[in-house]
Amino acid sequence: xxxxxxxxxxxxxxxxxxxxxxxxxxxxxxxxxxxxxxxxxxxxxxxxxxxxxxxxxxxxxxxxxxxxxxxxxxxxxxxxxxxxxxxxxxxxxxxxxxxxxxxxxxxxxxxxxxxxxxxxxxxxxxxxxxxxxxxxxxxxxxxxxxxxxxxxxxxxxxxxxxxxxxxxxxxxxxxxxxxxxxxxxxxxxxxxxxxxxxxxxxxxxxxxxxxxxxxxxxxxxxxxxxxxxxxxxxxxxxxxxxxxxxxxx
Amino acid sequence: xxxxxxxxxxxxxxxxxxxxxxxxxxxxxxxxxxxxxxxxxxxxxxxxxxxxxxxxxxxxxxxxxxxxxxxxxxxxxxxxxxxxxxxxx
Numbered sequence: 001x002x003x004x005x006x007x008x009x010x011x012x013x014x015x016x017x018x019x020x021x022x023x024x025x026x027x028x029x030x031x032x033x034x035x036x037x038x039x040x041x042x043x044x045x046x047x048x049x050x051x052x053x054x055x056x057x058x059x060x061x062x063x064x065x066x067x068x069x070x071x072x073x074x075x076x077x078x079x080x081x082x083x084x085x086x087x088x089x090x091x092x093x094x095x096x097x098x099x100x101x102x103x104x105x106x107x108x109x110x111x112x113x114x115x116x117x118x119x120x121x122x123x124x125x126x127x128x129x130x131x132x133x134x135x136x137x138x139x140x141x142x143x144x145x146x147x148x149x150x151x152x153x154x155x156x157x158x159x160x161x162x163x164x165x166x167x168x169x170x171x172x173x174x175x176x177x178x179x180x181x182x183x184x185x186x187x188x189x190x191x192x193x194x195x196x197x198x199x200x201x202x203x204x205x206x207x208x209x210x211x212x213x214x215x216x217x218x219x220x221x222x223x224x225x226x227x228x229x230x231x232x233x234x235x236x237x238x239x240x241x242x243x244x245x246x247x248x249x
Numbered sequence: 250x251x252x253x254x255x256x257x258x259x260x261x262x263x264x265x266x267x268x269x270x271x272x273x274x275x276x277x278x279x280x281x282x283x284x285x286x287x288x289x290x291x292x293x294x295x296x297x298x299x300x301x302x303x304x305x306x307x308x309x310x311x312x313x314x315x316x317x318x319x320x321x322x323x324x325x326x327x328x329x330x331x332x333x334x335x336x337x338x
Contacts, residue, residue: 015304
């Protein structure tokens with residue numbers, strides 16, 4: 001089974017960038033070729049490590065965007081202007097460059113087709129990344145689990161995977177609802193506020209459907225959504241969260 | 250920085266703990282020595298902005314695990330965990 005890691009401590013390996021794709025002006029997807037990769041599960045992350053000439057090292061975690069069915073590992077990285085690692089990854093790293101990688105990491109914020117659904121996925125900003133791995137896994141694995149994705153962005157220009165999301169929204173069994181919190185495109189008739197309980201009440205599957213709920217984004221969004229979902233009657237044990245700290249990931 | 254804003258999930262500790270333990274720590278269930286609540290480590294809140302990483306209990310906020318790495322060593326404080334349940338697999 002893909003994702004069955006060999007038992008052992010986490011170790012670093014040197015990966016090579018084989019593709020680099022601009023997602024938004026601040027976000028890039030990097031495809032990494034890894035010499036020793038035992039597969040991963042949707043929702044897991046990798047750690048990337050940079051070493052400066054003086055030996056100083058910085059490690060950051062990035063969610064894997066690619067589904068387990070694909071052999072390579074794609075990470076999607078948002079540039080945080082005061083960040084130590086992400087500006088290098090987004091602006092400097094080129095195809096054929098090498099970078100230290102370890103993983104896959106995390107077994108909790110994970111979805112596999114065998115877990116069933118329906119799925120209710122809620123994300124803010126780059127929190128979309130591990131959720132997109134789950135959606136891609138559902139498609140690549142031939143599952144028909146219904147998915148409802150709620151995605152909050154600052155503006156249309158900040159939407160990651162925009163073209164893919166449009167295609168997904170047209171598919172049977174997948175619904176995509178977006179909200180733009182700061183700037184809305186001309187003629188936009190959808191949501192234009194932060195995700196709150198009434199918005200969740202409008203779009204979330206009812207508690208009776210017992211959706212599996214995955215929430216990923218900034219800490220404030222994740223905690224607000226998680227407590228709203230409980231208030232709406234969903235079981236806490238069916239809610240999984242992944243918070244991005246203020247320093248980003 | 251606001252303490253609320255700095256709260257992460259157990260996942261944020263998975264890399265560092267994975268350097269020490271040979272199994273996926275986010276799926277290990279931790280029994281809080283203070284209140285007796287048992288949760289997967291992946292669900293416990295983590296604060297990673299200290300010199301080390303602090304994992305607290307989701308229910309009573311008591312410290313479960315402290316881990317510090319530096320100078321080629323790890324310091325691991327597990328006093329807050331009364332028991333760990335580790336899957337065989």
